[in-house]
Amino acid sequence: MKKQLKKNKNKFDSFIRYSSLAFEMMAIIALGTFLGFKIDQWMNNEFKGFTLGLMILSVIGSVAYAIRNLLKK
16 A cells, blocks of 8 residues: 555656646746847847747757756656
8 A cells, every 4th residue: 555655656746847847948938938029029120030049049948957857866
């Protein structure tokens, strides 16, 4: 009985860990995209270069953050 409870707890802990990592990655990407959008809006750019650039950088940054976080344990 205790083994089953421990196994279920480990599954739940993993679920929480990966779910929170996914939300953190979404927040990083959303923040980068929003910042790029606001810079393009402020500079009145026709081509949304800052939005595109910061979106790509935030995706790369969030993947690097996820890899670093996953390799901790």
